[in-house]
Amino acid sequence: MRFTSEQRLDDGVLERAFTLGEIPGTLWTSGSAPAPLILMAHNNGLPRGESRLVARARHAAAHGYAVAAIDAPGCGDRPRSAAEEQDRADLRRAMRAGEPVDEIFESFIGPLVDKAVPEWRTTLDALLSLPGIGGPVGYSGWTAVGIRLAVVEPRIAAAGFFAGGYVPRAQREEARQVTIPLLFLLQWDDEGNPRQRALDLFDAFGSKEKTLHANMGGHTGTPWFEVEDGERFFGRHLK
Amino acid sequence: MRFTSEQRLDDGVLERAFTLGEIPGTLWTSGSAPAPLILMAHNNGLPRGESRLVARARHAAAHGYAVAAIDAPGCGDRPRSAAEEQDRADLRRAMRAGEPVDEIFESFIGPLVDKAVPEWRTTLDALLSLPGIGGPVGYSGWTAVGIRLAVVEPRIAAAGFFAGGYVPRAQREEARQVTIPLLFLLQWDDEGNPRQRALDLFDAFGSKEKTLHANMGGHTGTPWFEVEDGERFFGRHLK
Known part of the structure; x- marks a missing residue:
């Protein structure tokens, strides 16, 4: 892991860009005592520099967490294959035309998750080998990636998922194998994401401790207090 | 309003029983500065002395709220009419037999709400005329009573409803007229209360700001952190 830039932000948070082989990432920290770690991913591969993700990451870092985000393959500025570009073009066209989009989502979100x-x-x-990052580890954001991670990665102790994004059928199946504490965040009138599918997914999770929070305001309208609720959830499980 | 007993509890909360005409009630307070008020009612007329309600009331009082509960007519120790006793006996018999109970609930919950x-x-x-109680006013608990109160009583500024109780058809209709901020608390696998009916009710509320919290654990299994979440909700709207 190589740090490529570093700046101290006005909230006292240290923001460092890094590369790890081909993987570009950002790490937000404050203080020097070993902090629990939150992996933060945006649904469907939005870039790690997107302002809402950065705001959440900085808030959590200012409250005692180390927070990391990466741009996974095909996400953010990472190069995309011709097939991925074609899928995304097909998706935009189908959405404009009001046509079904599930199969297009399957064809490109599935491989993105893999x-x-x-x-x-x-x-x-790499993160857990750094000084000042102690674990335990939480995950926040992109539901499909989080489901797979929670199933295969025993170091993930708790997760907050955002329901507003396509979850491939494979991950909807895997949801039953998720057993860690979950906070599932749903926008009740999310124009692009069927509510019933999200409720079914919440029902499917195998976790004994799982909490659903639903709010109004459309896909991007999650109220800010949910950031604080999310940190209290992680506080119960990571601190 | 006449105070009939008073004791200082070990969390510093002052618990006072009162009567107001025929109405028996309890008031929990701490400190002397004017405090926002929370009216706390148990679903379907459970007594105001029930231990879970008292625990919630004391916690809120210790955190700066004045909290009041009453036993409404037919609730707690208040006398019941022969018809009410018959309805409750019918309900128990129908539940044991696994028969439909909606019409029995309608026949006695509706009048209880009225x-x-x-x-x-x-x-x-009476409460707002006391020194040390300043408003604004929130409501917590029994959904059916809370819906009607939120519609007819402009002094109620925010409400937390517990989904686990029968809501008469009249109040399900009135839900669209509720416009204050709401926190709606649902036990996902509440054995006696159909989940879909609760989700439909949440959908029906007319409030622009409404939040659903759903948890596992059956009817009485609401996790304690929801008490704290509820107080933060009131903190946003009453303080």
């Missing part, structure tokens, strides 16, 4: 999870695990290895 | 709401308003008048 490629992202090993890179998140490699990143986790 | 009689409870005016007494809560009378109590609210």
Whole structure:
């Protein structure tokens, strides 16, 4: 892991960009005592520099967590294959035309998840070897990647998932194998994501401790207090 | 309003029993500065002295709220009519036999709500005239009574409802007229209360700001952290 830039932000948080082989990432920390770690991923491969993710990451870092985000293959600025570009073009066209989009989502979100999870695990290895990062480890954000990670990665102790993104059928099946404490965040009137599918997924998770939070405001309208609720959830399980 | 007993509890909370005409109630307070008020009612008329309600009331009082509970007509130790006793006996028999219970619930919960709401308003008048109680006013607990109160009583500024109780058809209709901020608490696998009916009710509320929290653990298994979440909700709207 090589740090490529570093800046101290006005909330006292240290923001460091890193590369780990081909993986570009960002680490937000504050203080020097070993901190629990939160892996933060945006649904469907939005870039790690996206402002809402950065705001959440900085808030958690200012409250005693180490927070890391990466751009997984095909996400953020990472190069995309011609097939991926074609899938995304097909998706935009189908959405504009009001046509069904599930099969297009399956064809490109499934492979994104398959490629992202090993890179998140490699990143986790590297992060836990840094001074000042102590674990335990939580995960926040992209549901499909989080389900797979929670199933294959025993170091993930608790997870907050955002329901607003396509979850491939494979991960909907795997949901029953997830047993860690979960906080599942749903936008009740998310225009692009069927509510019943999200409720079915919440029902499917195998976790004995799982909590659903649903709010109004459309896909991007999650109220800010949910950031604080998420940190209290992690506080119960990581601290 | 006449205080009939008073004791200082080990958490520093002052617990006072009162009567207001025929209405028996309890008031929990701490400190002397004017505090926002929470009216706390148990679903379906459980007594105000029930241990889970008392624990919630004391916690909120210790954190700066004045909290009041009453036994409304037919609730707690208040006398019941022969018809009410018959309805409750019918309900127990139907439940044991696995027969439908909606119509029995309608026949006795509906009138309980009709009689409870005016007494809560009378109590609210008296409470707000006391020194040390400043408003604004929140409501917590029994959904059916809370819906009617939120519709007819403009002094209720925010409400937390517990989904685990029968809501008469009249209040399910009135839900659309509720516009105050809401926190709706659902036990996902509540054996006696159909989940879909609770989700439909959440959907029906007219409030622009409404949040659903769902947890595992059956009807009485609400995790304690929801008490703290509820107080943060009131903190956003009453403080």
